[in-house]
Amino acid sequence: MDNIAERKDQIMSDIERALKIIKFYENFYVGLNGNAKKYLKCQSAKYKEALLNIQEVILPSIKETCPTCVEGCCKLYEAKRSIYMAGAVGGFGCVDYLLVRCDTQLPDLCCENAENNLCLFFDSGCTLPADCRSYECIRYFCDQLNNKIDMQLISKYLEEAESILTDFSIRRLVL
Ligand code: SF4
Ligand code: SF4
Numbered sequence: 001m002d003n004i005a006e007r008k009d010q011i012m013s014d015i016e017r018a019l020k021i022i023k024f025y026e027n028f029y030v031g032l033n034g035n036a037k038k039y040l041k042c043q044s045a046k047y048k049e050a051l052l053n054i055q056e057v058i059l060p061s062i063k064e065t066c067p068t069c070v071e072g073c074c075k076l077y078e079a080k081r082s083i084y085m086a087g088a089v090g091g092f093g094c095v096d097y098l099l100v101r102c103d104t105q106l107p108d109l110c111c112e113n114a115e116n117n118l119c120l121f122f123d124s125g126c127t128l129p130a131d132c133r134s135y136e137c138i139r140y141f142c143d144q145l146n147n148k149i150d151m152q153l154i155s156k157y158l159e160e161a162e163s164i165l166t167d168f169s170i171r172r173l174v175l
Contacts, residue, residue, distance in 0.1 A: 004077065004117050011076050014086040015114045022089040022109075025097040036173040037102075043168055044102035048131035050161040051138055054154055055130045058141075061148040066125075073142055074119040074126065083136055086114070090121045090128065091136030095168045100132035135165055 004011075032040065076086035085091055089109065092100075100106070107127040109120040121127050126137075139158055141149065 007077055011086045011117065012114060014084075015076070015089075015111075015120070018087060018089045019109075019111070022092065022097065025092070025094050026101070028094070029098055029101050032173055039169075039172050040098055040102050043164060044099045047096070047099040047161060047164045050157050050164065051131045051133060053157045054138055054161070057153055057157075058145065058149055059130075061145055065144050065148065069144070071142075073140065074122040075117050076114065076119060077117055081140075083140070085119055085136075088134070088136070090119065091134035093134070093136075093165075095165050095170070096134045096136075098173075099164070099168070100128075100134075104129060104132055106132065135161060 073081070074085075075081075077084060083091070107121065110118075110123060110127075111120060113120050113122055119126075126133070138161065141151070141154075
């Protein structure tokens with residue numbers, strides 16, 4: 001079922017669920033105490049640094065390639081991609097959401113985008129700051145970018161970001 005029109009009901013209902021989940025993450029963040037925020041801030045700095053290292057490598061190629069791309073990739077559903085972005089707003093899980101949210105007010109979601117099969121953080125490009133992407137988004141490279149970028153270097157930074165997510169202790173936030 002690759003046709004967007006056929007998938008529209010599914011996308012809209014998934015987006016509704018994804019919005020509830022992101023609201024839950026936000027409420028969780030808002031309710032954190034001082035010690036939890038201290039721990040979060042420390043891990044957040046490491047995650048954001050890894051993301052900025054990746055962005056530094058990829059941005060020149062993105063600036064060169066993306067403006068003329070007709071396909072686009074910030075879609076909720078894309079037949080050629082293996083991830084399904086309507087399942088989680090911006091591709092966020094709980095940990096990467098908390099890590100990026102930590103010291104940053106995220107931009108408003110554009111819920112109307114869902115009608116057009118676009119990510120709710122999309123507006124002529126990603127509205128999120130460069131160091132505030134989900135792991136799902138930061139690890140995605142289309143073939144065009146893959147061919148231009150030093151993927152060995154990227155893999156190293158991706159591993160760093162992934163290990164920060166894996167080692168993160170939600171338990172330390174609630175103790
Ligand atoms: S990352 Fe690739 S698919 Fe996405 S907009 Fe850029 S060139 Fe297009
Ligand atoms: S969060 Fe940003 S990079 Fe990720 S799919 Fe949405 S617009 Fe694209």
